[in-house]
Amino acid sequence: MSRSDRYxxxxxxxxxxxxxxxxxxxxxxxxxGTRVTVLEKEHAPARHQTGRNSGVIHSGIxxxxxxxxxxxxxxxxxxxxxxxxxxxxxxxxxxxxxxxxDREELPRLHALVQRGRENGIPxxxxxxxxxxxxEPRVRGLAAIHVGTTGIVDYGQVAATLAEASGARILYGSxxxxxxxxxxxxxxxxxxxxxxxxxxxxxCAGLHCDRVARLAGDDPEMRIVPFRGEYYELxxxxxxxxLVYPVPDPAFPFLGVHLTRxxxxxxxxxxxxxxxxxxxxxxxxxxxxxxLAETLAWPGSWAIARAHWRYGAGELHRSLSKRAFTExxxxxxxxxxxxxxxxxxxxxRAQAVLKDGTLVDDFxxxxxxxxxxxxxxxxxxxTASLPIGREVAGxxxxxx
Numbered sequence: 001m002s003r004s005d006r007y008x009x010x011x012x013x014x015x016x017x018x019x020x021x022x023x024x025x026x027x028x029x030x031x032x033g034t035r036v037t038v039l040e041k042e043h044a045p046a047r048h049q050t051g052r053n054s055g056v057i058h059s060g061i062x063x064x065x066x067x068x069x070x071x072x073x074x075x076x077x078x079x080x081x082x083x084x085x086x087x088x089x090x091x092x093x094x095x096x097x098x099x100x101x102d103r104e105e106l107p108r109l110h111a112l113v114q115r116g117r118e119n120g121i122p123x124x125x126x127x128x129x130x131x132x133x134x135e136p137r138v139r140g141l142a143a144i145h146v147g148t149t150g151i152v153d154y155g156q157v158a159a160t161l162a163e164a165s166g167a168r169i170l171y172g173s174x175x176x177x178x179x180x181x182x183x184x185x186x187x188x189x190x191x192x193x194x195x196x197x198x199x200x201x202x203c204a205g206l207h208c209d210r211v212a213r214l215a216g217d218d219p220e221m222r223i224v225p226f227r228g229e230y231y232e233l234x235x236x237x238x239x240x241x242l243v244y245p246v247p248d249p250a251f252p253f254l255g256v257h258l259t260r261x262x263x264x265x266x267x268x269x270x271x272x273x274x275x276x277x278x279x280x281x282x283x284x285x286x287x288x289x290x291l292a293e294t295l296a297w298p299g300s301w302a303i304a305r306a307h308w309r310y311g312a313g314e315l316h317r318s319l320s321k322r323a324f325t326e327x328x329x330x331x332x333x334x335x336x337x338x339x340x341x342x343x344x345x346x347x348r349a350q351a352v353l354k355d356g357t358l359v360d361d362f363x364x365x366x367x368x369x370x371x372x373x374x375x376x377x378x379x380x381x382t383a384s385l386p387i388g389r390e391v392a393g394x395x396x397x398x399x
Contacts, residue, residue, distance in 0.1 A: 016040025022388030228270025302356020
């Protein structure tokens with residue numbers, strides 16, 4: 001057997017979400033002729049985080065200057081708009097408002113203005129009258145307008161990346177075993193298929209820590225899943241564009257916001273409640289083994305102790321439509337319970353360290369013949385093109 005016959009591909013990517021597919025796309029662009037295979041456990045791309053979010057092209061205003069999130073979101077937003085234009089994917093650069101509705105939020109709003117400027121993002125400060133020029137039905141003490149925010153269907157972006165990459169994509173292929181060998185990596189799927197590659201890239205999202213352990217690596221973190229529940233406005237004319245509250249910097253969640261999607265509907269949400277399974281899209285979805293795994297991680301209990309008040313509020317909004325409506329009414333006073341209709345939820349894959357630290361930046365680690373993407377929640381869809389290039393560069397260096 002010749003050396004090339006040992007391999008089914010040069011780079012083997014686990015995960016057919018937007019980060020895995022962007023990585024495949026970046027590899028074939030940077031090194032034409034490199035053989036890439038993507039293993040995706042679902043029967044189509046973008047079935048989880050990529051296809052279950054607000055569809056926002058984030059500006060990068062929230063993220064710590066110099067962090068991967070800040071750098072990749074700012075460049076990724078511009079690249080995403082260009083990519084969509086090149087491939088004919090419907091998108092809009094809409095801008096958005098971040099609205100302070102309480103005096104205690106004003107210092108945080110001003111801090112966001114400074115952070116935006118440090119990240120090179122144009123922002124405009126608004127008073128109450130100027131808010132209504134953008135959003136006639138929205139009320140607040142002050143706001144900032146971020147002009148580079150946009151909207152897109154990331155599921156369509158992922159499908160385009162899959163096709164444009166030229167990679168071989170094997171759907172319905174959950175990974176059950178990984179063997180690293182002197183010559184490369186062998187991966188077995190649930191159907192018994194073995195795929196051999198020279199380098200492995202782990203972009204498994206909600207399951208990335210488990211895949212890392214299958215590969216024999218200790219990721220030193222665990223994915224703790226948080227479900228985000230959404231409603232939609234029965235009357236989408238109440239909101240013109242995108243309206244966000246001022247986020248609490250202690251948490252990686254942006255709060256309940258209003259997002260006009262590319263289809264013209266307006267999503268309201270998400271909240272953030274613990275999911276009882278990695279893919280726990282409702283309270284009735286419970287996987288005891290996965291829940292036990294989450295509860296056995298010391299970081300989960302550290303989060304609960306440190307943030308129980310915040311968590312209690314999120315839980316209340318999950319169980320009470322009235323409470324959820326009240327959170328929306330802070331910015332959009334006209335909204336009543338009857339104006340909100342439930343729609344599809346999502347689950348965020350949040351990396352948590354053993355001491356309970358919520359990993360606040362993208363986390364990419366390398367091991368023998370392997371690259372692991374261990375934390376890529378929002379704004380990873382926005383930043384997917386530069387993330388893909390970063391991971392691709394690391395993978396190609398291991399060949």
